[in-house]
Amino acid sequence: MPKSKLENFVFTVMMAFVMVYAMVCYNIALTIGGMKDTVLLEAFREMMIMWPVAIILEMFIFEKPVVYLTRRVMTPSTPILMIIVIRFSITVCLMCPTMSLIATALFKNFQAAGFIGTWLQTVVINFPMTIGWQIFFCGPAVRFIFRTIFKRSN
Incomplete structure (x- = not known):
């Protein structure tokens, strides 16, 4: 897992790319x-918008709440695999x-069902x-690639 701000940024960029794509x-x-x-090619059009959005959301909005919530749910004696999963x-x-929500606003035709209905349906389908x-x-693929790039000497 990332140990520095640079490593955290690289990890976030990689994870966001694979997830968003x-x-x-x-x-x-x-x-x-x-x-x-x-x-596979059409996806790159939306990626130009959604990938940077995912990076910004993860790094500046959700990173601290995720760490806080993880610490509230897990104990230090919990196995590492469970920490990663949670x-x-x-x-x-x-x-x-x-x-x-962002994809619904930018890419969905929500006129017939309404914005909230279309967004909720999108969440239920995507989750x-x-x-x-x-x-x-x-997760496993990006962590493997990340560990390969940032090999640690033991």
Whole structure:
């Protein structure tokens, strides 16, 4: 895990990229009725907006509340795996509704159902994918890449 501000920034940038790209692809695929090769390229248009937004939200708004909530839920004797799962779960619980709110405002056609209804539906659809992707794929992959880049001498 990151030990310095630079490492924290690099980790956040990497994690935000992988999470946002996957979720943008997921939402585009849902909108067009399935995953197609074109989705992988189309996602980069939304990424130009959503990736910086995710970095800013994580670093300047949600980082301290996530650490605080994790410390409230976990005890120091808790195994490291549980800390990682809970911390990332709390991050998802805060980031998913917020990013869905921004995506609803920018990219969804909410005229028929209304803004709040469309946002709530987006959160409900995104949350299971977000938590699963974070815990089982994105989190482990980004941590592996991060550890590879920032090898520590023991």
